[in-house]
Amino acid sequence: MTQTREAFEARLRQIGAERYHDKHPFHDMLHSGRCTPDQVRAWVINRYYYQHTIPMKDAAFMSRVEEPALRRAWRSRIEDHDGTAENEGGIERWLRLADAVGLDRDYVASRQGVLPATRFACDAYVRFVRDKTLLEAVASSLTELFAPAIHANRIEGLLAHYDFADDRSLSYFKRRLSEAPKDVAFGLKWVLDHADTQEKQDAAAAALEFKTDVLWAQLDALHSAYVAPAHIPPGGWQPGTHLIRVAA
Numbered sequence: 001m002t003q004t005r006e007a008f009e010a011r012l013r014q015i016g017a018e019r020y021h022d023k024h025p026f027h028d029m030l031h032s033g034r035c036t037p038d039q040v041r042a043w044v045i046n047r048y049y050y051q052h053t054i055p056m057k058d059a060a061f062m063s064r065v066e067e068p069a070l071r072r073a074w075r076s077r078i079e080d081h082d083g084t085a086e087n088e089g090g091i092e093r094w095l096r097l098a099d100a101v102g103l104d105r106d107y108v109a110s111r112q113g114v115l116p117a118t119r120f121a122c123d124a125y126v127r128f129v130r131d132k133t134l135l136e137a138v139a140s141s142l143t144e145l146f147a148p149a150i151h152a153n154r155i156e157g158l159l160a161h162y163d164f165a166d167d168r169s170l171s172y173f174k175r176r177l178s179e180a181p182k183d184v185a186f187g188l189k190w191v192l193d194h195a196d197t198q199e200k201q202d203a204a205a206a207a208l209e210f211k212t213d214v215l216w217a218q219l220d221a222l223h224s225a226y227v228a229p230a231h232i233p234p235g236g237w238q239p240g241t242h243l244i245r246v247a248a
């Protein structure tokens with residue numbers, strides 16, 4: 001049976017409550033100051049790959065949209081990450097975090113040393129958005145419903161526990177606190193408006209679950225590679241390399 005708008009929204013929010021990556025043990029370690037400097041660096045290197053992927057998936061999405069109004073609403077997402085004349089953009093802000101933890105930013109931007117499972121997960125997100133229905137593609141972005149809480153938590157935890165953390169190094173997350181809510185308000189309304197049959201509601205919910213898997217898998221990869229007993233896969237970043245200084 002098709003759910004009411006309210007019941008369907010509650011179902012989407014429940015997916016976050018059960019599956020969002022704020023529950024992953026690696027985030028617990030990171031936010032409570034239990035990560036070593038090298039574990040923080042591994043997170044920065046691998047998460048850069050996600051940052052690199054996001055505007056590509058938004059461009060893939062926009063290439064399929066036929067309505068100018070939807071493209072107009074979506075395009076600020078690309079500018080938020082790639083920047084504009086006035087706004088340096090999220091990718092540059094992420095590289096500032098890389099500087100702050102003592103990594104060579106050119107190495108981070110080269111995306112060498114990224115774990116295979118991180119690549120597989122992020123690349124799967126781009127393919128999903130390219131190949132599935134527009135409804136599923138928009139629904140997959142709705143993990144951002146849950147992102148402001150984790151960003152606020154992260155800012156607080158990193159500031160409390162790590163010397164590298166300050167307004168400058170954490171500017172990526174501060175900025176997302178205002179960018180994400182506008183995107184997700186639009187995305188949620190669009191999904192609620194368009195998921196008007198049970199079949200579409202099920203597909204949208206499955207898309208959101210898929211996306212929680214994309215996020216979870218990245219942290220599983222990090223945990224397996226860099227938390228004892230650590231197994232860094234061939235080609236993965238080796239702690240102690242590509243540093244600009246020893247700090248963090």
Ligand SMILES: O=C(O)c1cc(C(=O)O)c2c(n1)C(=O)C(=O)c1cc(C(=O)O)[nH]c1-2
Nearest residue numbers: 054140141142143144146147150151176215
């Ligand atoms: O730090 C996080 O936990 C987190 C999660 C997510 C998310 O839920 O996908 C995004 C972000 N950050 C983020 O900064 C971001 O720009 C972003 C864009 C998207 C998306 O799917 O379009 N998700 C996320």
